[in-house]
Amino acid sequence: MLSLSNVHVSYGPIKAVRDVSIEVKEGEIVALLGPNGAGKTSLISSVVGLAPIASGRIAFNGHEISKEPTEKIVARGLTLTPEGRRVFADLTVGENLRLGAACRRDKAGIAEDLEKYLELFPILRKRYASRARMLSGGEQQMLAIARSLMSRPKMLMLDEPSLGLAPRIVDQIFELLSSLRGQGLTMLIVEQNANEALSLANSAYVVASGALVFSGTASDLKSSGEVMEMYLGLEGQE
Amino acid sequence: MMSDYALQQAFNALSVGGEYALLALGLAIVFSVMHLVNFAHGDMITVGGYAMFLLILFGVRDPFLVLPFGVLITVLAALLIERVAFKPVRGASPTTGMLTAFGVSIIIQNVALIFGGSRPKAVQTADWLASSLSIGSVQIPVVQVLETVVTLAAIIGLVALMRYTTVGLAMRAAAKDVPVVRLMGVKADRVILSAFAISGFLAGLAGIFILARRGAVDPFMGFAPVLKAFVAAVLGGFGSLPGAVVGGFALGIAEVGLQVLLPPEIAGFRDAFVFLLIGIVLVFRPQGILGERPDFGEKS
Ligand SMILES: Nc1ncnc2c1ncn2[C@@H]1O[C@H](COP(=O)(O)OP(=O)(O)OP(=O)(O)O)[C@@H](O)[C@H]1O
Ligand SMILES: [Mg+2]
Numbered sequence: 001m002l003s004l005s006n007v008h009v010s011y012g013p014i015k016a017v018r019d020v021s022i023e024v025k026e027g028e029i030v031a032l033l034g035p036n037g038a039g040k041t042s043l044i045s046s047v048v049g050l051a052p053i054a055s056g057r058i059a060f061n062g063h064e065i066s067k068e069p070t071e072k073i074v075a076r077g078l079t080l081t082p083e084g085r086r087v088f089a090d091l092t093v094g095e096n097l098r099l100g101a102a103c104r105r106d107k108a109g110i111a112e113d114l115e116k117y118l119e120l121f122p123i124l125r126k127r128y129a130s131r132a133r134m135l136s137g138g139e140q141q142m143l144a145i146a147r148s149l150m151s152r153p154k155m156l157m158l159d160e161p162s163l164g165l166a167p168r169i170v171d172q173i174f175e176l177l178s179s180l181r182g183q184g185l186t187m188l189i190v191e192q193n194a195n196e197a198l199s200l201a202n203s204a205y206v207v208a209s210g211a212l213v214f215s216g217t218a219s220d221l222k223s224s225g226e227v228m229e230m231y232l233g234l235e236g237q238e
Numbered sequence: 239m240m241s242d243y244a245l246q247q248a249f250n251a252l253s254v255g256g257e258y259a260l261l262a263l264g265l266a267i268v269f270s271v272m273h274l275v276n277f278a279h280g281d282m283i284t285v286g287g288y289a290m291f292l293l294i295l296f297g298v299r300d301p302f303l304v305l306p307f308g309v310l311i312t313v314l315a316a317l318l319i320e321r322v323a324f325k326p327v328r329g330a331s332p333t334t335g336m337l338t339a340f341g342v343s344i345i346i347q348n349v350a351l352i353f354g355g356s357r358p359k360a361v362q363t364a365d366w367l368a369s370s371l372s373i374g375s376v377q378i379p380v381v382q383v384l385e386t387v388v389t390l391a392a393i394i395g396l397v398a399l400m401r402y403t404t405v406g407l408a409m410r411a412a413a414k415d416v417p418v419v420r421l422m423g424v425k426a427d428r429v430i431l432s433a434f435a436i437s438g439f440l441a442g443l444a445g446i447f448i449l450a451r452r453g454a455v456d457p458f459m460g461f462a463p464v465l466k467a468f469v470a471a472v473l474g475g476f477g478s479l480p481g482a483v484v485g486g487f488a489l490g491i492a493e494v495g496l497q498v499l500l501p502p503e504i505a506g507f508r509d510a511f512v513f514l515l516i517g518i519v520l521v522f523r524p525q526g527i528l529g530e531r532p533d534f535g536e537k538s
Contacts, residue, residue, distance in 0.1 A: 048421065049420075050417050050420070050421070069420070069425070070417070070420040071420050071423050071424060071425050071426075074420075074421060074422070074423040075423050079421060079423075080421055082417075082418060082421065086415055086418045088410070088411040088414065088415065088418070089414065090410065090413075090414065091407065091410060091411060095401075095407050095410075098404070098407060099404065099407045099408060099411055099419075099422050099424075100422055102404045102407075102408060102422045102424045103422065103423025103424070104423075147422075148421075151422065151423055
């Protein structure tokens with residue numbers, strides 16, 4: 001569904017991502033892991049046209065998208081829930097959700113989805129008319145995810161959805177992602193929280209200092225003690 | 239009669255404040271989405287004014303054609319300026335944007351100067367605009383009543399647009415985070431053009447009233463309006479739309495109020511007193527009446 005070939009991302013002289021290739025198949029959950037500053041955010045931002053691609057190709061459902069503007073990529077059904085949530089703080093919860101559907105024209109479908117996500121996230125219904133800045137971090141993350149879903153994506157990328165959240169909330173978020181998988185949504189999840197992400201993922205990639213250092217199935221990674229220890233600061237399973 | 243006089247002056251203050259509010263809103267809406275202080279804002283009024291002058295010259299006198307034509311041309315001028323001048327420097331530093339705006343302003347003034355000369359040219363907007371309404375014993379100029387009403391209608395319309403339409407939501411969101419607005423599938427271009435169109439529309443409305451008062455166009459007629467808009471926007475809190483409205487009315491009320499209250503010997507220094515008052519407000523609220531403090535904490 002999504003395929004990155006030899007992607008390089010540079011900010012002027014700073015090379016943030018070097019020669020990374022990634023494959024995400026339809027219906028799959030792929031985890032993209034790595035230490036701070038590894039280039040994870042740069043990589044998935046480049047996929048939606050929000051970080052500068054120096055070279056490489058990115059194909060989504062067979063279309064070359066590496067030179068397309070963000071809004072066109074989103075209209076194709078690929079979106080990103082950005083790092084740090086970035087909800088529109090001065091807009092209400094409801095306005096954030098409506099804006100999430102900005103690329104759609106099917107009024108009835110939008111209303112249906114809105115109802116669906118208010119059902120799925122009761123807290124958003126309760127806070128519907130509050131400004132997003134009034135929400136807690138966990139609630140804002142739910143809002144950011146729901147806002148992304150309002151565009152009815154075929155594939156969703158999430159940049160550290162558990163960042164800065166209490167363990168109980170992190171569990172809720174991952175339960176939610178698992179239920180979204182059940183609905184057939186393809187996902188690419190960037191996480192520092194490697195264990196949680198791997199419990200969900202089919203396959204996994206690890207980047208460090210901008211380069212790929214591991215790719216394989218999630219269970220391969222879990223049993224690869226060396227990678228787990230060296231790059232993710234975790235004990236392997238062997 | 240004192241109370242008649244007070245009522246007249248109150249209407250005067252409201253209409254002047256309304257005009258400043260329209261101007262400041264136009265400046266603020268562009269600033270909020272693209273952090274550009276458009277000093278050519280006043281010159282769009284000049285363009286609209288000359289368009290009306292030309293239309294009348296060609297024999298069209300019906301104000302119901304001339305006035306909307308002026309507004310339309312002001313909107314088109316705003317869109318054209320965005321395309322030709324500001325789009326190429328999008329993403330450059332705010333200083334670049336500001337210098338570009340000055341450049342646009344100078345070009346418009348000089349084009350008007352070359353083709354129209356420096357002498358004001360009479361523009362008869364509409365007789366009824368220059369007449370007065372009698373309410374009891376009070377005479378209120380029609381232009382003031384209309385200006386107040388039109389300002390309020392424009393503000394209500396703008397609030398509705400910003401709340402209920404997708405592009406309005408996107409403009410509010412873009413004030414803080416353009417990349418994420420694009421992630422919602424909204425073209426940045428569409429947001430920016432909408433902001434310029436609205437800004438031009440508000441300038442066009444204000445332009446009609448400015449023209450009705452002065453009765454003539456000249457190449458530099460845009461200077462005073464943009465200055466007032468700038469002062470009103472700073473007073474209200476730069477970039478804040480409610481701030482622009484509050485700042486506009488506050489400035490209008492302060493000007494008219496001081497005109498009335500100052501003893502005749504020093505009434506000539508009215509503007510100095512106005513700026514003194516604004517200075518005092520800004521000492522206590524550097525961010526303006528409704529402005530937000532710059533946020534140095536959270537980056538996202
Ligand atoms: N806009 C930018 N301009 C310049 N350099 C940047 C920019 N964004 C990121 N970088 C640099 O690129 C490198 C990779 O950063 P990136 O944010 O992609 O890493 P990350 O893996 O997402 O890190 P984290 O886990 O902390 O979120 C870092 O060295 C960072 O300083
Ligand atoms: Mg990151």
